[in-house]
Amino acid sequence: MRSVLSRYAPVAAEAWRFAVSPYGRPRIEAPLVEEAHDLDFNLSHTHGLIVMALARDIDLGVDAENVGRKAALDVADHFFSPSESAALKALPPSLQAERFFALWTLKESYIKARGMGLHIPLDSFGFALDNSEGIEFVLADPSDDSAARWQFWQLQPTPQYLVAVCAASDSLPPTRIICRETMPLQWEKPIAIPTTRTGGRN
Numbered sequence: 585m586r587s588v589l590s591r592y593a594p595v596a597a598e599a600w601r602f603a604v605s606p607y608g609r610p611r612i613e614a615p616l617v618e619e620a621h622d623l624d625f626n627l628s629h630t631h632g633l634i635v636m637a638l639a640r641d642i643d644l645g646v647d648a649e650n651v652g653r654k655a656a657l658d659v660a661d662h663f664f665s666p667s668e669s670a671a672l673k674a675l676p677p678s679l680q681a682e683r684f685f686a687l688w689t690l691k692e693s694y695i696k697a698r699g700m701g702l703h704i705p706l707d708s709f710g711f712a713l714d715n716s717e718g719i720e721f722v723l724a725d726p727s728d729d730s731a732a733r734w735q736f737w738q739l740q741p742t743p744q745y746l747v748a749v750c751a752a753s754d755s756l757p758p759t760r761i762i763c764r765e766t767m768p769l770q771w772e773k774p775i776a777i778p779t780t781r782t783g784g785r786n
Contacts, residue, residue, distance in 0.1 A: 719783025
């Protein structure tokens, strides 16, 4: 995290200082250099993979899951919206695990982008993924947020992993993603990661 942040601001990796929001989200506290102003980041990790999302003047969240593990399908009725749960159950059993992880990563990325984590009930918003390449986002209470301001991407760096990114910005044009593979303090290289689904302000 320190190594990547130092790519975007003239700060030594060991000099970064962090604080947490009232909901526990890490943020940059110091140093207060101009290049670090409005720089935001979010982290996610799963067995064998760490993902960091970084942006300026954008609310963002990221979630990564190892899809090789068993999907916790039994939690869908408790944590998914009614429409998500019904769509999941309507799928053939062979497709339910993929849909579960697709929904779970999207939901995690959104609550992390909002900076409130599980203080936002996971069944208070939902995603429709019936279009195999599209993501439709719906809020149960539109007065709480505007669905129109959010963009979503799902990426598959390898068949074993699924990553969801959520971003909101009032600026135009819509946000785009640049991916890099990083070995901290040693090297980094641009990589092309397939996008499996997109939705929102495109």
